[in-house]
Amino acid sequence: MTMLGDEELLAEMRSALDGVQATADRVRRRVNQAKTTVEDKKKLLSVTVGGHGELTQITFNGDAYRQLAPAELADLIVATARTAREGAQRKVMAGTAELTGDLFRLGDTARTAASMEQLIEGIVGLASAGDDRQRGRSAT
Structure with a gap:
């Protein structure tokens, strides 16, 4: 050189x-601009988070969720949101590979x-x- x-x-x-x-x-x-949507295993609801992991939407699929106890529904929402955040984080890390x-x-x-x-x-x-x-x- x-x-x-x-x-x-x-x-x-x-x-x-x-x-x-x-x-x-x-x-x-x-x-x-990113968003990640995850549906729970029983397909009762889906949770969407933004690129920073912020909760942007909860969608209930039908009304079967009404049969859950309040604490069970809350746990399902939290677990689904956690999975969506983890997915968003994986996307962000993959995107930063270009930078690093x-x-x-x-x-x-x-x-x-x-x-x-x-x-x-x-x-x-x-x-x-x-x-x-x-x-x-x-x-x-």
Whole structure:
């Protein structure tokens, strides 16, 4: 890897930071728009939560739920909401993999760099490779 001039290196780092920010913005939008709906095993009700796990809707399917004792219905709602939140959390974590995908390689870069310049060049290289993948090109 050739040594970059200070201005070129700074421009590369800004570009990499812009890429990370754009990815973070996409993940944030996805989380804000996401919703997860889960139906209980007996299909008495379904619970919908938003991307942050907040309860947004409870739907009762028919009126069979009326035969449950109040405490049993409450437990069913809580358990179904918990399952929906866990599903939402899995979706969010899968979405953030895009943002954090190169963190392991970044750790390798930090461990093997012999100087600060090599570390910065390695970071820029990872960011450039991520940019290439995002644009559908293969990184060289």
